[in-house]
Amino acid sequence: MNEVASGGWLRVVGLGPGSEALITPEVSAALAEATDVVGYVPYVERVAPRPGLVRHGSDNREEIRRAEAALQLAAAGHRVVVVSSGDPGVFAMAAALFEALEAGEPAWRALDIQVLPGISAMLAASARLGAPLGHDFCCINLSDNLKPRALIERRLRLAAEADFAMAFYNPRSKARPEGFERALGVLREACGPERLIMFARAVATPEETLRVTTLGEATPAMADMRTLVLVGSSQTRQIPCNTVGVPWVYTPRSALGSDA
Amino acid sequence: MNEVASGGWLRVVGLGPGSEALITPEVSAALAEATDVVGYVPYVERVAPRPGLVRHGSDNREEIRRAEAALQLAAAGHRVVVVSSGDPGVFAMAAALFEALEAGEPAWRALDIQVLPGISAMLAASARLGAPLGHDFCCINLSDNLKPRALIERRLRLAAEADFAMAFYNPRSKARPEGFERALGVLREACGPERLIMFARAVATPEETLRVTTLGEATPAMADMRTLVLVGSSQTRQIPCNTVGVPWVYTPRSALGSDA
Numbered sequence: 001m002n003e004v005a006s007g008g009w010l011r012v013v014g015l016g017p018g019s020e021a022l023i024t025p026e027v028s029a030a031l032a033e034a035t036d037v038v039g040y041v042p043y044v045e046r047v048a049p050r051p052g053l054v055r056h057g058s059d060n061r062e063e064i065r066r067a068e069a070a071l072q073l074a075a076a077g078h079r080v081v082v083v084s085s086g087d088p089g090v091f092a093m094a095a096a097l098f099e100a101l102e103a104g105e106p107a108w109r110a111l112d113i114q115v116l117p118g119i120s121a122m123l124a125a126s127a128r129l130g131a132p133l134g135h136d137f138c139c140i141n142l143s144d145n146l147k148p149r150a151l152i153e154r155r156l157r158l159a160a161e162a163d164f165a166m167a168f169y170n171p172r173s174k175a176r177p178e179g180f181e182r183a184l185g186v187l188r189e190a191c192g193p194e195r196l197i198m199f200a201r202a203v204a205t206p207e208e209t210l211r212v213t214t215l216g217e218a219t220p221a222m223a224d225m226r227t228l229v230l231v232g233s234s235q236t237r238q239i240p241c242n243t244v245g246v247p248w249v250y251t252p253r254s255a256l257g258s259d260a
Numbered sequence: 261m262n263e264v265a266s267g268g269w270l271r272v273v274g275l276g277p278g279s280e281a282l283i284t285p286e287v288s289a290a291l292a293e294a295t296d297v298v299g300y301v302p303y304v305e306r307v308a309p310r311p312g313l314v315r316h317g318s319d320n321r322e323e324i325r326r327a328e329a330a331l332q333l334a335a336a337g338h339r340v341v342v343v344s345s346g347d348p349g350v351f352a353m354a355a356a357l358f359e360a361l362e363a364g365e366p367a368w369r370a371l372d373i374q375v376l377p378g379i380s381a382m383l384a385a386s387a388r389l390g391a392p393l394g395h396d397f398c399c400i401n402l403s404d405n406l407k408p409r410a411l412i413e414r415r416l417r418l419a420a421e422a423d424f425a426m427a428f429y430n431p432r433s434k435a436r437p438e439g440f441e442r443a444l445g446v447l448r449e450a451c452g453p454e455r456l457i458m459f460a461r462a463v464a465t466p467e468e469t470l471r472v473t474t475l476g477e478a479t480p481a482m483a484d485m486r487t488l489v490l491v492g493s494s495q496t497r498q499i500p501c502n503t504v505g506v507p508w509v510y511t512p513r514s515a516l517g518s519d520a
Contacts, residue, residue, distance in 0.1 A: 090393060137398065164398060
């Protein structure tokens with residue numbers, strides 16, 4: 001194919017963590033105009049069926065093939081929405097889309113493509129817990145599907161040395177459950193057993209659970225693949241009065257000491 | 261005051277980076293029920309006036325007094341929305357609110373408080389540019405109002421060593437413009453002159469400008485206080501075909517090498 005058909009476009013969108021109330025109007029508008037929705041089955045199922053809309057659900061770990069399929073549809077003149085949970089740019093479909101764009105048909109580069117941001121799991125979990133990311137922080141994917149475990153552990157040590165608050169995606173896989181146990185060990189060694197750790201599972205869904213504890217008390221079983229894990233910096237504090245049943249947790253804005 | 265009046269509540273919300281289309285329905289619903297909106301003047305002005313709504317605009321750097329005023333109003337039975345730009349938990353009002361809650365009247369701890377997330381400037385800027393935060397990243401406030409400059413520079417060096425992509429808030433203040441020049445120097449030394457850097461100013465507003473360049477070509481004047489700055493990791497790449505007039509920039513998901 002040397003050209004793209006007119007009228008086609010591609011939007012890579014974030015559906016937020018689960019609740020309809022967290023989907024931006026921009027994303028809702030794109031979905032209302034789409035002819036095709038493409039994504040991982042459970043995310044595609046979050047988009048209601050309607051006449052004129054084809055929903056293409058695919059398996060996990062199919063990101064590049066899914067991105068290619070979406071680009072092909074848009075090049076053929078379809079109005080295509082690629083859906084991710086949370087934000088599409090944070091460990092989701094946007095990077096896969098651009099990998100496929102760069103490696104694929106030159107004609108695809110003429111396509112009308114936009115990425116539409118969403119509420120990431122990290123921001124939703126932080127909001128439910130208070131403001132644990134209220135100061136400098138980092139965000140690390142703990143899955144070793146696409147990077148060596150040694151690199152993950154090196155990043156954990158450097159993040160602790162920088163005294164970042166931390167947000168972790170994909171803490172625990174069925175295939176390799178020992179990875180998260182090792183990550184907890186690295187963090188305990190680098191940050192001490194009193195450091196706060198938070199487990200936010202299925203945030204903004206009916207199955208939401210929240211837990212606030214310390215690295216000393218944390219166990220690998222507290223996380224699964226639907227859990228976003230947050231670790232505080234040395235300054236992160238708790239106030240025992242959150243109405244959702246766990247303490248409020250926040251990281252103060254200042255790193256100048258208590259008098260600042 | 262020993263008790264809080266019934267019917268009051270407090271929501272700390274994110275209005276997103278600028279466009280109405282990026283405000284979540286959850287935040288719009290809270291604003292529709294509010295009796296009082298509290299925040300920095302330009303953010304309060306983004307909420308349309310209506311009968312029954314009092315808008316309390318205050319100056320920048322008034323965060324703690326503003327948070328106290330909001331807690332007092334909610335304790336008196338008002339329905340109070342504290343507004344931030346972007347997400348309230350990322351260098352915005354949520355941390356200030358919990359600082360004021362912890363230090364303030366014990367009765368305030370009985371208040372109905374929720375933080376409602378928003379599209380952060382970091383996620384909106386990344387979406388416009390492609391997927392520069394598609395792999396592990398960190399987020400640093402470059403302002404030295406609330407932390408020593410030595411700590412900022414130490415975090416920049418450690419972030420470079422961890423090979424994080426980076427998002428920077430408040431890159432350049434009028435009072436101390438030399439700080440960003442020094443930050444660029446640290447990054448150039450740690451990451452080399454070819455590393456990609458992106459300047460996203462006033463994203464999702466009519467004044468939006470985007471620029472993609474390298475650390476070697478970057479100058480301090482490319483950023484002001486409305487600019488979100490992104491620096492790629494060693495793996496971040498560009499594709500010369502973004503329809504918004506700059507290249508697409510993305511960080512591949514894999515850190516296993518090109519065959520992974």
